[in-house]
Amino acid sequence: MVSLGICLRASPDHPSTVVALDRQSTVAFIGRFSEDDELVRIVQAQRPKIIAIGAPLGLPSGLGCLEASCPCEPAVPQRKGRRSELELTRMGISCFFSYKGSIVSRLIYRSIELGRRLRSLGLNVIEAYPHATKVILFGDNVPPKNGAASLAFLKERLSPLIDGLDDQVVGFDHHTCTAVLNAYTALLHQRDATDVVGTPEEGMLVLPKLPR
Numbered sequence: 001m002v003s004l005g006i007c008l009r010a011s012p013d014h015p016s017t018v019v020a021l022d023r024q025s026t027v028a029f030i031g032r033f034s035e036d037d038e039l040v041r042i043v044q045a046q047r048p049k050i051i052a053i054g055a056p057l058g059l060p061s062g063l064g065c066l067e068a069s070c071p072c073e074p075a076v077p078q079r080k081g082r083r084s085e086l087e088l089t090r091m092g093i094s095c096f097f098s099y100k101g102s103i104v105s106r107l108i109y110r111s112i113e114l115g116r117r118l119r120s121l122g123l124n125v126i127e128a129y130p131h132a133t134k135v136i137l138f139g140d141n142v143p144p145k146n147g148a149a150s151l152a153f154l155k156e157r158l159s160p161l162i163d164g165l166d167d168q169v170v171g172f173d174h175h176t177c178t179a180v181l182n183a184y185t186a187l188l189h190q191r192d193a194t195d196v197v198g199t200p201e202e203g204m205l206v207l208p209k210l211p212r
Helices: 036-046 083-090 105-120 130-138 148-161 174-190
Strands: 002-007 016-021 027-033 048-053 125-128 194-199 203-208
Touching: 002 036, 002 174, 016 036, 016 174, 027 036, 027 174, 036 048, 036 105, 048 105, 048 174, 083 194, 083 203, 105 125, 125 174, 130 148, 130 174, 130 203, 148 174, 174 194, 174 203
Parallel strands: 002 048, 048 125, 125 203
Antiparallel strands: 002 016, 016 027, 194 203
16 A cells, blocks of 8 residues: 655656655655656556656646647637646645746656556556645745755654654655655545645646645
């Protein structure tokens, strides 16, 4: 009953991080991979029940790519980004939008292809957004990403969530903490403790249960 979380980098030149949590919320595995084939081997060894990738798994309706030179157009011309991204902004949660010429287009392409590949193996793959997960779980006072204050903030708050993390979290970098957040989102989803925003066509985003 392993839940796997992936902090995916845009390029194989920079290793991505994967974390597995068991049903008791205990870290069962921490690893890194460069090529997608390496991740497939990790997945086959860990046999996860669910996988959360912390990057978009779909494009805005009507778009086949994010290249400015391509004539494909969004189904809703006046709308920038996917429905899930617009819903995040309505909640006051910042995000990168999926649109033509996006600075994160390489990451989006890789994430979509990886999601398709894992699903073709019969695996349950969901989209997570670690920044939104942090805001929902820990409040609006989350420090800016990648700074020393942000890393210390995450380490302090992840330990109470994940059993046995106290002895390991000291050596975590930001990518490992992010992978833990994604794995925790997957674990919550198994426990029916999540909400979902977006559309099936563009990709559904899984979030920790929102305040009612």
